Amino acid sequence: MRPTKLKGRMWLITDPEGNRFDDIDTDMIFHNKWLYITDINEMGEYAFGNTPGWEDFPGKAKEGDILVVGRNFGAGSSRQQAVDCFRALGIQAIIGESFGAIYKRNVINSGMPLIEAPDIFESGMKSGDLVEIDLENGEVKKDGEVVFRARPMSKVQMDIYQAGDLFEYGKMLK
Amino acid sequence: MSTIVEKIFAEHSKDRVEPGEIVWIDLDVRTARDFGGPNVVKHLMEHYEGDYLEDPEKTYFTFDLSVPAKTIKYAINQQVCRRFAKETGMGIFDVDAGIGTHVLLEKGIVRPGSTAVGTDSHYNILGAIGAFGQGMGDKDIAFAFKTGKTWFEVPESMKITVEGKYDWPASARDLTFAVMKEIGSSGMLGKAADYYGDAIDNLSLDGRITLASQTTEMGGIIAFIPPNKEVLSFVEERTGQPQKGIYPDKDATYSEEVHIDVEGLEPLVAAPPKPTNVKPVSELEGMEIDSVFIGSCTNGRYEDMLAAARVLKGNKVKEGVNLRITPSTKEVWARVIKEGLIDIFLKAGAVVLTNPGCGGCAEGMPGLVGKDEVELSTTNRNYPGKQGPGKIYLVSPATAAASAVKGYLTSAKEVMQ
Numbered sequence: 001m002r003p004t005k006l007k008g009r010m011w012l013i014t015d016p017e018g019n020r021f022d023d024i025d026t027d028m029i030f031h032n033k034w035l036y037i038t039d040i041n042e043m044g045e046y047a048f049g050n051t052p053g054w055e056d057f058p059g060k061a062k063e064g065d066i067l068v069v070g071r072n073f074g075a076g077s078s079r080q081q082a083v084d085c086f087r088a089l090g091i092q093a094i095i096g097e098s099f100g101a102i103y104k105r106n107v108i109n110s111g112m113p114l115i116e117a118p119d120i121f122e123s124g125m126k127s128g129d130l131v132e133i134d135l136e137n138g139e140v141k142k143d144g145e146v147v148f149r150a151r152p153m154s155k156v157q158m159d160i161y162q163a164g165d166l167f168e169y170g171k172m173l174k
Numbered sequence: 175m176s177t178i179v180e181k182i183f184a185e186h187s188k189d190r191v192e193p194g195e196i197v198w199i200d201l202d203v204r205t206a207r208d209f210g211g212p213n214v215v216k217h218l219m220e221h222y223e224g225d226y227l228e229d230p231e232k233t234y235f236t237f238d239l240s241v242p243a244k245t246i247k248y249a250i251n252q253q254v255c256r257r258f259a260k261e262t263g264m265g266i267f268d269v270d271a272g273i274g275t276h277v278l279l280e281k282g283i284v285r286p287g288s289t290a291v292g293t294d295s296h297y298n299i300l301g302a303i304g305a306f307g308q309g310m311g312d313k314d315i316a317f318a319f320k321t322g323k324t325w326f327e328v329p330e331s332m333k334i335t336v337e338g339k340y341d342w343p344a345s346a347r348d349l350t351f352a353v354m355k356e357i358g359s360s361g362m363l364g365k366a367a368d369y370y371g372d373a374i375d376n377l378s379l380d381g382r383i384t385l386a387s388q389t390t391e392m393g394g395i396i397a398f399i400p401p402n403k404e405v406l407s408f409v410e411e412r413t414g415q416p417q418k419g420i421y422p423d424k425d426a427t428y429s430e431e432v433h434i435d436v437e438g439l440e441p442l443v444a445a446p447p448k449p450t451n452v453k454p455v456s457e458l459e460g461m462e463i464d465s466v467f468i469g470s471c472t473n474g475r476y477e478d479m480l481a482a483a484r485v486l487k488g489n490k491v492k493e494g495v496n497l498r499i500t501p502s503t504k505e506v507w508a509r510v511i512k513e514g515l516i517d518i519f520l521k522a523g524a525v526v527l528t529n530p531g532c533g534g535c536a537e538g539m540p541g542l543v544g545k546d547e548v549e550l551s552t553t554n555r556n557y558p559g560k561q562g563p564g565k566i567y568l569v570s571p572a573t574a575a576a577s578a579v580k581g582y583l584t585s586a587k588e589v590m591q
Contacts, residue, residue, distance in 0.1 A: 026295075027555075027557055028558070035209045035239070036240075036245065036248055037247075038212050038213050038216055038251070075359065075360075075391075075393065077309075078295040078311050079209070079210070079311065080210070080313055083311070098363055098364075100363075101364050101395050102295055105310060105311065105314060106310075109311065109313045109314055110313060154196070156196045156327070166314065167317065170321060
C-alpha cells in the first residue's frame, strides 16, 4: 500500500500581487516550445517556465514538496508534460481550488495525489508551511491541527494511486 | 431522462450511467498527434510486451503540429510514430493532411454518437456533429490504444440556449464569443453541455466547428450541437451510411440552464489575457496592429477562408502588416485553390502557407509574434506567451481580414462597400 497520509513543505502559488493565481494554463506551466521532450528527466527544468513570478521554481523546489494552486489550474492543452514536469522535480501532491478537466485526469492517471480544495486560499496557510494531508478524508493539518478540510480522493483516484498509475491499474482489471 | 453525453455513454458502456458515477466506455476511435504520439509509443513499449493495439483499424496518428517537421527533434518524433504505425498496421494521416479532428470529420471516421479520444485539448470539437470527443494526455491515450477503453466520471450537463438573428459581418465566431462572455473561463468546468435554440440550429457545419472548438476555453468536457440536416447529409456522404443523429430526450435533466440572446450581434474581440475577456470590436476600434493570422481548428474551415476572401477582394493588406493564412486541412486548402480564393489572397498581399495544420497554436508553424507586437488572430487561445511574447487579440476571420487592410482593429463593415 502506498501511504495515504503525506507530509511535505507547501508552495502556495500566488500571482505577482500575492493573490490566488487562477487560470494558470498548460502553456504557462510547460510552454509549447518544449513539447518535443519525451524524457521525464528533462522536463523538470521547464516547470512554471512561463508563469510570472515562478520562472525560478525548478531551482527552489525540493523532493516531497506539495503544490497548492488556485482555480482552473492546468486549463488548456492535453500535454502530460505539464504534470510530469512536477513529478520530475519530486513534487509529491497537488492541492487546488479546482482543475482543468484534462489536467485533473492527467494527474490522476500518473498516480500522483490530487486534492480538490475549494477556498483553501482562505485558510491562512502560506508557502513554507509544513503540512500533512490525509488522502482518505481530505484533512489538511499543520502542527497537528486540522487547518482545512478538502474533498477526499474519489475511489477511482485512490485505486489508480494505490496501483501506481493508470497502466498498473489497467492490468489489475483483467 | 438522458442528455446527449448520458446517451452516448450508455450506448458505449455496461455500467450505470448517471452524473458522478465512474463508467468504463468503449472507444470507437483513438488518435495521437506528432505531439503526444511519440510519448504514447514510449509508454506502450515501457508498460506492455507487444500486442500494443486493441484494434489497429480504430487507431490513428494525425500529424498537425510541426508539419512538416521544422526541427530535428520533431523529425525524430514523427519518425518514431511512422515506424510504429508501419509495424502495428494502425492508420496514419501524415504531415500533408491537416488538423487531426477536422480530418476525422472529413474522412467519415466519426459520426453523431461516436466516442473518440486523442492528444488534443480541442478534441471536443467533435461535439460539432454530436460525437463525444475528448482530449487526453499521453498516458490516457496509450491506455486507450492498448485497451480500446477509458474510464470517465459521468459529467453533469448544462442546457445552453442561444437565440436571435444577426447579419454579416457578425459570424459564428462572434456568436461563440457571446457564449464565452456569458459562461466565462470556468463556467463549464468539468461539465458537459447540450446546445439549443434557433441561432444554434442555423449554424453551418463550419460554424458549429467554431463554436465546439471553444468548449475547453470555458472549462467544459464536451458541448454537443444536435445535428441539423446539413450536418447529417455531410456525415452520410462521408461515412457512406445513413445517420439518425443524436438528440437529448425532451425531459433530459440539466444541472443548470443558460440563455444567451444574440439578436443583432455585433463583431466581438477577446483581449488578452483570456479567451473569455470579450468586448465589442467598437470598444477597441482603431487599435494599431502588426500582424494577423487566419486559421486554426477554430477558424480554418472553407467558410472562414471565404469570409476572409470576401473582405480582401479588391483590397490590399496595409503596408507593414503581415497577414498569414493557414487552411485547416488539405481538403480546405485544395478548395481555396480551386475556387480561386488563393488569387484574392495573393493579390491582397497575404502570406498563404502551403501546408494545412494547427497554425499559430503550434509553436509558430506560421510565425510567432515578437515582444510588444500586437496580433489579431482567429485561433482559440490568447494566454500570455503562447504564440510569442506579443499580445494576441482573438477575432473572427472577417474582422481579421478587414483589420489587416486598415492596419488597425476594425469591423468588416468599414472595409466593404
